[in-house]
Amino acid sequence: MKLLLTSGGVTNASIRAELDRQLGKPVSACHALAIPTAQWGHPLCGPDSARRFVAAGSDRDLTGLGWASVGLLELTALPSIPAERWTSWIRDADALLVDGGDATYLAHWMRESGLADLLPTLDDTVWVGISAGSMAMTPRIGHDFVEWAGAADDSTLGIVDFAIYPHLDVFPSNTVAHAERWVEDVGLPAYVIDDETAIAIGDDGIPHVISEGRWIELRPGQHRTASHR
Numbered sequence: 001m002k003l004l005l006t007s008g009g010v011t012n013a014s015i016r017a018e019l020d021r022q023l024g025k026p027v028s029a030c031h032a033l034a035i036p037t038a039q040w041g042h043p044l045c046g047p048d049s050a051r052r053f054v055a056a057g058s059d060r061d062l063t064g065l066g067w068a069s070v071g072l073l074e075l076t077a078l079p080s081i082p083a084e085r086w087t088s089w090i091r092d093a094d095a096l097l098v099d100g101g102d103a104t105y106l107a108h109w110m111r112e113s114g115l116a117d118l119l120p121t122l123d124d125t126v127w128v129g130i131s132a133g134s135m136a137m138t139p140r141i142g143h144d145f146v147e148w149a150g151a152a153d154d155s156t157l158g159i160v161d162f163a164i165y166p167h168l169d170v171f172p173s174n175t176v177a178h179a180e181r182w183v184e185d186v187g188l189p190a191y192v193i194d195d196e197t198a199i200a201i202g203d204d205g206i207p208h209v210i211s212e213g214r215w216i217e218l219r220p221g222q223h224r225t226a227s228h229r
Contacts, residue, residue, distance in 0.1 A: 008195025041105020100131030
């Protein structure tokens with residue numbers, strides 16, 4: 001599986017170019033599934049925010065990029081459906097568009113639904129995450145980012161071996177100083193990214209930062225290793 005892990009989505013030309021490269025063909029020839037599941041685990045999200053994600057109010061929204069088709073996939077429904085039915089929906093998709101919310105809730109339903117087990121078999125599929133949709137692929141998100149009351153801890157899927165701190169400078173609390181405290185809780189190398197930044201992982205498995213904004217590399221026990229704008 002190829003990963004495009006964003007904070008705010010496909011927000012600029014550089015991230016869009018990376019998406020096109022990972023897909024290997026025009027977006028207009030690709031079929032996508034939109035996954036809003038993470039929203040249900042976050043107290044600030046609900047039916048209206050889920051509708052905005054699915055309905056694509058502008059061409060900056062993931063679902064409004066000009067796909068050949070966009071379907072809706074709700075992970076909480078999958079355990080009640082025979083796997084042989086829904087796995088074909090996943091395998092036929094060129095991209096999975098995964099919205100934000102609570103990453104622990106998303107990771108829980110990826111495991112419960114069976115999607116997490118299917119991911120290693122999806123060699124050509126592009127996972128495009130926004131915020132929690134990206135953080136769910138990391139080993140841990142830090143206790144500060146857990147909003148789902150049902151979460152046992154802050155662990156997520158561990159598909160990648162680093163942590164992600166999203167929305168740098170977007171919210172008053174999302175500062176470099178807070179990220180430096182957060183990385184000590186997480187105990188992992190981390191990327192602190194703003195909404196103009198993405199982390200891309202292709203066939204080589206090596207993360208590459210795509211940015212027209214600001215991002216920082218952090219390691220626990222150290223000062224920041226790099227800061228970029």
